[in-house]
Structures are given as structure tokens and as C-alpha cells.
Amino acid sequence: MTNVFVIGLGLIGGSFALDIRSxxxxxxxxxxxxxxxxxxQALELGLIDKKARLEDVEKADIVIVAVPVNTSLKxxxxxxxxxxxxxxVFDAGSTKSLICEAVxxxxxxRNFLAAHPIAGTEFSGPSAALTGLYTNKVNIICEVEKTAFKLQEKALKLxxxxxxxxxxMDPASHDRHIAYVSHxxxxxxFMLGKTVIEKEKNERDIFDMAGSGFESTVRLAKSSPAxxxxxxxxxxxxxVETLEEYIANLQQFLDLVKKGEFEAIYSExxxxxxxxxILKGINVPTP
Amino acid sequence: MTNVFVIGLGLIGGSFALDIRSxxxxxxxxxxxxxxxxxxQALELGLIDKKARLEDVEKADIVIVAVPVNTSLKxxxxxxxxxxxxxxVFDAGSTKSLICEAVxxxxxxRNFLAAHPIAGTEFSGPSAALTGLYTNKVNIICEVEKTAFKLQEKALKLxxxxxxxxxxMDPASHDRHIAYVSHxxxxxxFMLGKTVIEKEKNERDIFDMAGSGFESTVRLAKSSPAxxxxxxxxxxxxxVETLEEYIANLQQFLDLVKKGEFEAIYSExxxxxxxxxILKGINVPTP
Incomplete structure (x- = not known):
């Protein structure tokens, strides 16, 4: 019998529980x-077999820490x-440098493996857990050499x-890249949602005009602030770096619109x- | 026998053809x-029964003009x-003020009805046409009073x-609102895609790290420049107005990140x- 502890029973931890059980x-x-x-809720949904306290992890063979990254540090x-x-023990946090520093x-x-599974949805909590969330998804492992060989093996097999x-990947590269393709x-x-919501205060019925394109670009604004x-x-x-580049690109596009340079806009x-x-290479989940 | 002419056999025109036939x-x-x-291609895919020339529209009972909005003006x-x-004759353009002015x-x-069906995908051309694209979608009609009553009736029945x-909706309101929820x-x-692609020139493998969130926000960057x-x-x-507001919101978010005001970011x-x-009210297509 393997004892698996899942600390943090949200979308990420809950989905690990479901997949491991299967x-x-x-x-x-x-x-x-x-x-x-x-x-x-996690017990009721069958994500876990038993409730436990933190002290009980002394019984664990595998520990998954799936909590907000500020909580992980402590x-x-x-x-x-x-x-x-x-x-x-492995984590699932979306940042890796400070997590690796903390341990x-x-x-x-050598009991810790730093991991970032590239998987998720915009929903949160135990009810957001999905069977198969991790199928065909990439798991980025940082500083693998700092984990004991046998424990690497155990986690990677899972x-x-x-x-x-x-x-x-090294933690610094992870954090730099992930800022572009996720953060x-x-x-x-979030800011697209904000811009449109601000408008909607004054203008009724605007959302009757919104189609799937709006839904797609604003979906992540449902994500958990915590x-x-x-x-x-x-x-x-x-x-800061990625956001500055993004704003500069938007500003340049705005300037082209203002100047009426629509051929340049076409080229952009x-x-x-x-x-x-590029997107063909990305595996899209079907939640 | 009703003669329907579809001018412009892309996603929008082709999907009208499929739905009308059904x-x-x-x-x-x-x-x-x-x-x-x-x-x-449209003939081969069964979107249309016959090829025709523009002059043949004298035979038409219903004409759908589904071409880029600059072409529509002429x-x-x-x-x-x-x-x-x-x-x-009705159009399907994403702008309405200049279209209405042009006629x-x-x-x-009085033979013309200005329409904007809020439906589509990021794909284009006859092969992008989808049966059922318009089911449960909103169709915005502008200046309905300027269309002959019997012809309003015919188009609205369709x-x-x-x-x-x-x-x-009036054309000016349409154009103002649609800028927020679509344009x-x-x-x-597009600018998110550009920002990440610029980075990718130097940094390989970055897209292995991209998940469904990136895919969702960047999907519309596949859309047709034409x-x-x-x-x-x-x-x-x-x-210009909506883009200025969006950039201002991003700039404010950037300033909060720079100043380390993460409680304010949480609130945002x-x-x-x-x-x-709000999104619950939006009907999302399943292409």
C-alpha cells in the first residue's frame, strides 16, 4: 500500500488525486x-480516502503540495x-526560483522535486478537479539533480x-519563459475583462453582442486571485518585462491605427x- | 423555388448557405x-448548387453579401x-456605420437590411463553413425602419x-459596443501572439511550456488580416478609444506590480x- 498525501485540495491537487487513483x-x-x-468536499467527491493533518505526513510515501506559491514557501x-x-515531496507551483530557494x-x-505541471482550467476548488487533466500535458522539472535518485525515479514514474x-529546465529559465506563455x-x-466591465456600467446590453472570441480571450479572468x-x-x-513588451506592441498598433496605416496593420x-x-504543437485539454 | 445568392464564400457566407439549405x-x-x-471549393463541398456571376443576382430572391467590409462599401x-x-439584400459585416452610409x-x-451576425471562428475560406454556426446566436439589425416591411419580414423569417x-440597434451604437466586445x-x-513570437526567436522550446490558457487568449491571432x-x-x-482604455489599465497593473502592491492586484x-x-450569458459555439 502506497500512502499518497495531497496538501491543497483544489483543481491541481484534486486532479492529481483522481489520476493517481485511476x-x-x-x-x-x-x-x-x-x-x-x-x-x-474532497472526501465527498471521492478525491481522497481520508482527511489528515499536516503532522500525519510522516506516514507518506508521496506528498503533493498543491497550494498557492506564497504558502508553498513556508x-x-x-x-x-x-x-x-x-x-x-513535489510541488506544482507556477513559479520555481523562489520555491527552489526556499528549500x-x-x-x-534531496526528498524534494520541484515540478510545474502545465495543466489547469480557470476554475478552482475541489469541485474543479478533473480526471485525465494531466494526460499528454508537459511537466517541467527543475533542479532534478538535487533530488535523490531513487526518489526522482518514484516521482517520474508517477x-x-x-x-x-x-x-x-533550470528555475530561472522556467520563470522567464512561463511569464510569456502563461502569466x-x-x-x-484580466485587464480585457476590466476594460469591458468598466464600460458596461454605463452601457446596457453590451454583452448580448459578445461572441465566442470575447469569451475565449477573457476566460482566464475567471481565475483565482488567491x-x-x-x-x-x-x-x-x-x-514586468513581458508586460512592458506587450504594452509597447499595443501602443505601436494604436499609433498605426491613429495614423491610418492599415497596410502596416495588415502586415502585423x-x-x-x-x-x-505554433499552436498546433500545444495540447489543448477538453475539460 | 427560392433563389438565394451568397456573395463571398468564406466562413460566414458558406455557413449561411449550409444553414439555409438545412x-x-x-x-x-x-x-x-x-x-x-x-x-x-464551395461547389465541391456542397455549400452552393451553382456558380454564378455578379450580374446573375437579377434572378435572386435573397442576396447575402459576406465579403470584407471595405469590399462591401463598393x-x-x-x-x-x-x-x-x-x-x-443583407450584409454580415462587423461594422455598420459606413456600410449604412454607403447605401x-x-x-x-429599401431592399437592403444591415445585419451583423455575432458568430464565427478564427478560420476562413469555404472549408471553414459550419452547419449550425448561427443557432442561438445574436443577429444585430441596424436601421430596420429603412428596409421595406415585406423584405424585413422575409429576412427576419430566414x-x-x-x-x-x-x-x-443604431449603427453608431453597434460600432461603439462591438469595439469593446470583439475588436x-x-x-x-494579435499583440499577445506578437509579443511571444518575438521572444521565441531567441528562446527555443518556449511553446512546450504553453498550455490551454495561452491557446485560448491567442486563438484570435489566427484570424484573417484581409x-x-x-x-x-x-x-x-x-x-482607438477602447485600445487607449485597455493600455491604460495594463499600464496601471504594471505600475502596481512594479511598486509591489500585490493586495491592490488581488483586488483588481x-x-x-x-x-x-457575465460570460454565463454568452453562447459559445462548439465548432
């Missing part, structure tokens, strides 16, 4: 959450303090058993159309 | 397109010159028969979360 028969899944409602060292020598000097650093593809999308979406504010905080330098759009080819 | 048995659908390949008066007194003084103005919901989404998406450049041109004043996101409720 591939491993001999597993007992324990849930830990500071939110009692989420804990009860929680990961505490979890490492408690686990057995043969337990592997860098810990005597049990990831590949639930269908994930593994990529290795910026969230900010763009998850995202700490991500932007931890990845501040990269977020035509050049960006090659995103089609 | 609800009206006694219909002959004629296709007109300056692109011979599209015309041949083409609509020509079509009106040619049609019979009992034919109704305002035409002796057959729209409701293929499942559309009708909204009436801005497209610009935001369709969109003229829309931005015709709706210039509104596009929390306030925008109510987009959830």
Missing part, C-alpha cells in the same frame, strides 16, 4: 487542507521536516504513469498568423 | 466569389443596382428559421472575477 490500485490517498469545507520546509527519508539549504532537500511528458495571458485577460497574486509577486521581474496581423503553426 | 427544401443556392478556387450599391424590386442615398435602399436571436479582443490576441484590417479602419475612432483580479456571471 492508475494505482494499492493506494491510500490522504487529504490535507486548511479549508475544512474543501476537505469535506509549507515545503515544514513538510520536509516531517517526512520519512524515503518519501518524495535550498534544507537537510532533506508522472509518466498518469500520462505526462517530462521536460527539464502574460492571465494579465491580458492563486495568481502570489505568482505575479514571485515572478515580478519577468512579469499577417506576421502573427504564424501562431497557427 | 431549413429550406425548395431553394437554389448560387455562389459568387472573385476567388475561383473558393468558388470551385459592392452593396452595385448589388442593389442589379436586384429585382422584391429581392432582399443611404441608393434608390433601392434568421429565426436558422435559429438566430434578433437585436435592433479589442482581436487586437489583444477581414480584420478593413474592420479596424472603418471603426477607427472606437478602436477579484473585481474582474465577476466576468464569470
Amino acid at each position: 492508475v494505482y490500485e494499492e493506494t491510500e490517498i490522504y487529504g490535507v487542507d486548511t479549508n475544512d469545507n474543501h476537505l469535506a 509549507l515545503l520546509p515544514e513538510v520536509l521536516d516531517l517526512v520519512r527519508d524515503d518519501a518524495v 535550498a539549504g534544507h537537510p532533506k532537500r 508522472f509518466t504513469d498518469i500520462g505526462m511528458r517530462i521536460r527539464y 502574460l495571458s492571465h494579465i491580458s485577460s 492563486m495568481w497574486a502570489p505568482i505575479f509577486e514571485q515572478n515580478k521581474a519577468n512579469v 496581423m499577417e506576421n502573427t498568423n504564424r501562431i497557427k503553426e | 431549413v429550406y427544401e425548395e431553394t437554389e443556392i448560387y455562389g459568387v466569389d472573385t476567388n475561383d478556387n473558393h468558388l470551385a 459592392l452593396l450599391p452595385e448589388v442593389l443596382d442589379l436586384v429585382r424590386d422584391d429581392a432582399v 443611404a442615398g441608393h434608390p433601392k435602399r 434568421f429565426t428559421d436558422i435559429g438566430m436571436r434578433i437585436r435592433y 479589442l479582443s482581436h487586437i489583444s490576441s 477581414m480584420w484590417a478593413p474592420i479596424f479602419e472603418q471603426n477607427k475612432a472606437n478602436v 483580479m477579484e473585481n474582474t472575477n465577476r466576468i464569470k456571471e
